[in-house]
Amino acid sequence: MARLALPALLCSLALRLAAGIPVADQLASTRNHAAAAGLSITSNYHPLPRIQRPPGLSRTFDVLRQQQRQKHRLLASEADDDDPAVGVDHLRAELHQVEYIMQVGIGAGEPYYMIPDTGSSDTWVVREGYTCLDPYYGQEVAPEVCDFGPLFRGDFPGGRIEDQNLNISYLSGDYLNGDMGFGDITVANITVPSQQFALVDVAAFGGDGVSSGILGLGLRGLTAAFTGNDPSADGLDNLVNYAPLVETMGASGAAAPVLGFAMSRDEARSWISFGGVPPVAAGEYTSVPIQKGTLTTGKTDYFYYSIGIDAVTWTGGNATNLPSMLVDSGTTINLFPREVAAAINAAYDPPGTQEDSMVWSVACDAVPPELDVVIGGKPVRTHPSSMILPETAAEGSNRCLSGIGAGQPGSYILGDTFMQEIVAVFDVAEDRMELKFAQRTD
Ligand SMILES: *[C@@H]1O[C@H](CO)[C@@H](O)[C@H](O)[C@H]1NC(C)=O
Ligand SMILES: *[C@@H]1O[C@H](CO)[C@@H](O)[C@H](O)[C@H]1NC(C)=O
Numbered sequence: 193m194a195r196l197a198l199p200a201l202l203c204s205l206a207l208r209l210a211a212g213i214p215v216a217d218q219l220a221s222t223r224n225h226a227a228a229a230g231l232s233i234t235s236n237y238h239p240l241p242r243i244q245r246p247p248g249l250s251r252t253f254d255v256l257r258q259q260q261r262q263k264h265r266l267l268a269s270e271a272d273d274d275d276p277a278v279g280v281d282h283l284r285a286e287l288h289q290v291e292y293i294m295q296v297g298i299g300a301g302e303p304y305y306m307i308p309d310t311g312s313s314d315t316w317v318v319r320e321g322y323t324c325l326d327p328y329y330g331q332e333v334a335p336e337v338c339d340f341g342p343l344f345r346g347d348f349p350g351g352r353i354e355d356q357n358l359n360i361s362y363l364s365g366d367y368l369n370g371d372m373g374f375g376d377i378t379v380a381n382i383t384v385p386s387q388q389f390a391l392v393d394v395a396a397f398g399g400d401g402v403s404s405g406i407l408g409l410g411l412r413g414l415t416a417a418f419t420g421n422d423p424s425a426d427g428l429d430n431l432v433n434y435a436p437l438v439e440t441m442g443a444s445g446a447a448a449p450v451l452g453f454a455m456s457r458d459e460a461r462s463w464i465s466f467g468g469v470p471p472v473a474a475g476e477y478t479s480v481p482i483q484k485g486t487l488t489t490g491k492t493d494y495f496y497y498s499i500g501i502d503a504v505t506w507t508g509g510n511a512t513n514l515p516s517m518l519v520d521s522g523t524t525i526n527l528f529p530r531e532v533a534a535a536i537n538a539a540y541d542p543p544g545t546q547e548d549s550m551v552w553s554v555a556c557d558a559v560p561p562e563l564d565v566v567i568g569g570k571p572v573r574t575h576p577s578s579m580i581l582p583e584t585a586a587e588g589s590n591r592c593l594s595g596i597g598a599g600q601p602g603s604y605i606l607g608d609t610f611m612q613e614i615v616a617v618f619d620v621a622e623d624r625m626e627l628k629f630a631q632r633t634d
């Protein structure tokens with residue numbers, strides 16, 4: 193299927209924005225469960241429409257696959273039985289990401305669609321007159337290649353920071369350069385005052401035709417501003433971390449530094465909230481601390497939303513002693529250690545087929561195993577509808593992408609497969625710094 197046409201999409205988004213309150217009943221128990229976890233239900237929530245990204249560049253998932261394939265090509269002469277680089281063609285597939293987008297206000301102007309991303313911390317929007325680069329060869333290409341939505345006009349509403357630049361590369365291979373400055377940023381009717389953000393002038397990026405940038409919802413350690421105005425001189429020596437949106441939201445008193453996600457494959461049931469949890473019915477929460485990371489320089493800080501996992505259990509098996517995993521709203525499938533991914537995919541009926549070192553295909557009508565990720569001593573059930581991605585089947589094919597793939601050390605990810613049909617809360621108040629998860633009951 194071709195990408196959604198822009199006018200059609202905007203129209204359906206407009207309808208969605210007018211849609212009503214997510215839930216009215218069951219709220220007493222939902223509120224009690226939230227209160228027990230130190231959370232409150234907020235009216236500052238916003239719908240999260242889903243949009244398909246075309247094949248090509250995209251964040252974590254695509255990139256890692258790209259790297260794997262390149263590696264495979266380089267090693268092509270060596271036998272590598274468990275990494276067959278064949279077969280992906282019957283998955284229309286493989287590179288189709290589905291991502292969630294939302295409207296974000298910058299200054300007093302019209303809002304932009306942006307991708308809320310817990311896997312990065314810089315908020316940026318692309319500026320009129322920007323240069324689109326081919327990410328592999330670095331030469332200038334037509335802006336249609338980057339395929340952004342509406343471009344930002346003018347300058348920083350709160351002034352530019354003269355001696356800083358944004359220089360960010362995503363795991364996907366996308367990269368950007370731009371100026372840094374300030375502006376009031378409005379999300380779900382909360383205005384975060386004087387937030388540092390970037391206007392991007394150089395982009396090697398695979399867009400979706402609708403969104404104009406990324407809303408970086410990660411933590412301070414991941415921010416990527418550098419002193420000076422020469423990107424080629426940027427490195428760890430001139431890196432200056434700054435307060436990302438969620439931190440400023442708390443520090444300014446605009447709202448509690450809490451993000452809530454109630455994501456669903458059904459976009460009429462998908463919400464993001466700020467300052468509390470969205471009003472969708474949910475059960476008891478389990479909590480787990482966010483882990484700090486350490487740079488090669490020895491500096492310790494919060495970077496990703498990295499958490500410890502007690503166990504993963506599925507119909508017929510389980511795994512313990514797992515490495516930490518990152519909770520990333522910007523990655524479509526879960527990426528487990530390879531043996532775990534292989535065992536879970538073998539538990540589909542009929543069993544899945546490994547397509548390459550990262551992904552498995554399964555019959556679109558297979559029966560998936562019941563999967564629990566045990567966090568903070570409690571199982572968090574993955575919804576069966578997230579275990580098989582029907583939109584990835586090639587025309588006429590009954591092969592679909594499995595929701596369970598394999599990651600690499602340092603980038604094991606709980607993506608949308610995990611986050612759908614639960615309430616996922618990122619509570620980054622200084623005295624909390626924890627993630628909380630509850631099963632949705634609506
Ligand atoms: C947004 O917030 C203001 C107060 O901060 C309130 O008056 C207004 O009703 C809110 N709008 C919506 C759509 O919730
Ligand atoms: C900064 O940007 C330049 C130009 O895009 C790039 O060559 C360089 O690798 C980037 N440096 C860092 C630290 O991201």
Ligand SMILES: *[C@@H]1O[C@H](CO)[C@@H](O)[C@H](O)[C@H]1NC(C)=O
Binds near residue numbers: 505509510511
């Ligand atoms: C995990 O698997 C082992 C055998 O592999 C089994 O003995 C154990 O009971 C399982 N634990 C759970 C919680 O399923």
